[in-house]
Amino acid sequence: MSKECKELSFEEIKQHNDRQSTWFVINNDVYDVTTFLNEHPGGEEVLLEHAGKNATEAFEDVGHSTDARERMAEFKIGTLVAAERTADIPKKNTTEWSVPGPDAPESSLKSWIIPVALGLVATVAYRLFFMS
Numbered sequence: 340m341s342k343e344c345k346e347l348s349f350e351e352i353k354q355h356n357d358r359q360s361t362w363f364v365i366n367n368d369v370y371d372v373t374t375f376l377n378e379h380p381g382g383e384e385v386l387l388e389h390a391g392k393n394a395t396e397a398f399e400d401v402g403h404s405t406d407a408r409e410r411m412a413e414f415k416i417g418t419l420v421a422a423e424r425t426a427d428i429p430k431k432n433t434t435e436w437s438v439p440g441p442d443a444p445e446s447s448l449k450s451w452i453i454p455v456a457l458g459l460v461a462t463v464a465y466r467l468f469f470m471s
């Protein structure tokens with residue numbers, strides 16, 4: 340079995356909870372960040388706080404960049420055993436855009452009032468300044 344698909348349980352992960360060996364779980368994947376402690380831009384303390392635990396929520400709360408997410412791959416040592424997996428927490432730094440549908444309350448009203456009002460103001464101003 341390759342290193343990437345090793346299945347690990349919290350029973351084993353929680354033994355790695357100090358700077359000698361720092362493991363945690365993010366989105367059901369297991370990371371060994373022992374060699375990254377000194378390098379982590381957010382400092383080693385936050386990583387050690389989550390050592391041996393599930394760090395998913397803390398990791399997502401920070402809103403890590405795509406760059407940070409790409410770096411994670413270097414430290415992945417396995418995945419959580421199926422029985423201990425939880426539903427993924429959606430990424431915080433991916434903004435979800437939604438366009439209001441035709442039934443969205445007030446949407447059509449609001450989108451008309453401003454341009455129409457601006458048009459009226461412009462017409463009045465034009466007449467006042469250039470047609471007098």
Ligand code: HEM
Binds near residue numbers: 405
């Ligand atoms: C393998 C796991 C991790 C990697 C590769 C990683 C990487 C990074 C990187 C590259 C940054 C710089 C900012 C950015 O690019 O987003 C950062 C910042 C930070 N990280 Fe992590 N990180 C990991 C896990 C964690 C965890 C578990 C926490 C727990 C709370 C955490 C907390 C922070 C904090 C507080 C900052 C500073 C944010 C700021 O100054 O605005 N990181 N991390």
